[in-house]
Amino acid sequence: MVTKDDIFKAISTVIDPEVGFNLVELGLIYGAQYDEEKKHADVTMTLSTRACPLHQMIVQWVEEAVLRELPEVESVQANVVWEPEWNISMASEDVKQKLGAGAMMM
Numbered sequence: 001m002v003t004k005d006d007i008f009k010a011i012s013t014v015i016d017p018e019v020g021f022n023l024v025e026l027g028l029i030y031g032a033q034y035d036e037e038k039k040h041a042d043v044t045m046t047l048s049t050r051a052c053p054l055h056q057m058i059v060q061w062v063e064e065a066v067l068r069e070l071p072e073v074e075s076v077q078a079n080v081v082w083e084p085e086w087n088i089s090m091a092s093e094d095v096k097q098k099l100g101a102g103a104m105m106m
Helices: 004-011 055-069 093-098
Strands: 029-035 040-045 075-080
Touching: 004 029, 004 040, 004 055, 040 055, 055 075
Parallel strands: 040 075
Antiparallel strands: 029 040
16 A cells, blocks of 8 residues: 555655755645555645746656656646645755755744
8 A cells, every 4th residue: 555655755756956855855745645446646736936947847757756666556646736835934854954944934
């Protein structure tokens, strides 16, 4: 059985080329679920900005990562949402420290 954690781990192989951190660390992946009967994964995610020039590429990379890393998954759909709106507080502590976000959040 594929778990949410398995899907997140697969997506963690996708690095945001602008900042050099993976999408999970950045807090851009909001949720994931797997339908064992359909062998299908759904991912709920966002991007750091609506104007992201790599929007379609990042969605494609997420879907490809799940298929590549989890052979039992036969199809995947990454759904981009804009609520809640992403902000740096959603990133991991490591990312916040490396980006100097601690000062930005005060």
